Amino acid sequence: MKITGKLVSNQFNLHLNQTKKLTPITIKPSAILLDEQSSLERIARRIARAGLCSRREAENWIVNGRIKLNGKILKTPAITVTKNAKIMVDGKPLPKIKQTRVWLYHKVRGTVTTAHDPEGRKTVLDTMPRDMQRAITVGRLDINSEGLLLLTNNGSLAHYLALPSTGLTRTYRARVFGRINSNALAKLKHGISIDGFTYGPINVNIDRILNHNSWLTIKIKEGKNREIRRVMKYLGLHVNRLLRTSYGPFQLGNIPPEHTKEINTKLLNSLLAFSYKQSSNDSTVS
Structure with missing residues (x-):
C-alpha cells in the first residue's frame, strides 16, 4: 500500500443532510483535537x-x-x-x-477491519506503514465490502465519528440481484424492524435497473453490523457488491484501492467543525 499524498480542500464535496433532528454528543471536535x-x-x-x-x-x-x-x-x-x-x-x-492524524483508506474486498484476525485473514493494517500500525479504524466495513474507511490515531475522535448521535451520513453504492420494489425501498426512510432488530431511516435511490442486477445509492446514519445486506435480503434483494463512497464530509474520491490519503490538520478542523454544525441542526439521511 502506498501513501499518495495529502488532501486539499477542493477535493471534498461538503454536503448537508437535513430533515430530522438528532441530538449531537456534547464533546465538540475542537475539544477532541486539542493536542x-x-x-x-x-x-x-x-x-x-x-x-x-x-x-x-x-x-x-x-x-x-x-x-x-x-x-x-x-x-x-x-x-x-x-x-x-x-x-x-x-x-x-x-x-x-500526539497530534491528531486522520487518514482516508480505500478498502478492498477480502480484507477484515481489525488489528489482528484469529483466522489469519488479511487485515487493513497489514500493509500499513509503521506510523499507521496503531491507527484506529472508525467503525468497520465487513470482509465483502469495499470503499472508504477512516483511520485515526485519536481514540476519542474515532468514537465521536462512529456514534450515530453525531449524525454523519454513510453513503454506499450497492449492486443488488433481484426484483426491485420501489415502494418497499421508499418506506425504508421511516426505518424498519427485522427479527427483533430495529434499523433507523435508510434512504435509497434507484440509480439503474438492469435485467438481473440493479445499482442503488444507499444512505444510513447508524452503520450497524451488515445493516444494508440484512435489510436488502429482507426485501428479496441480494447484495453482490457494496462500496462506501463517503462518510459524513469525507469522500472516497479517486483514492486507488489499498491506498491512503492523510488529511492536513487545518482541513481536518474545518471538516469536523462543519460536521458538528450540521449535526446540531435538523438533519437526517437525505
Missing part, C-alpha cells in the same frame, strides 16, 4: 487520546486490571485525572499524546 492534555478529563479518554485504543477499549483495559494510576491498579474507569497523572498501561508509561 495538549486537558487539565481534567476521564482516564479512559486520556488513554484513547494517546492513540493506544478507543475509549471503550480503554474502559475494558481498566476493568481487566491493565491500567495503573500513580502506582495503583485501577478497578473502575470512573476516574478523573489531571495532566500530571502517572498512567501505566501493561507496566509501560502512557505514550505522550
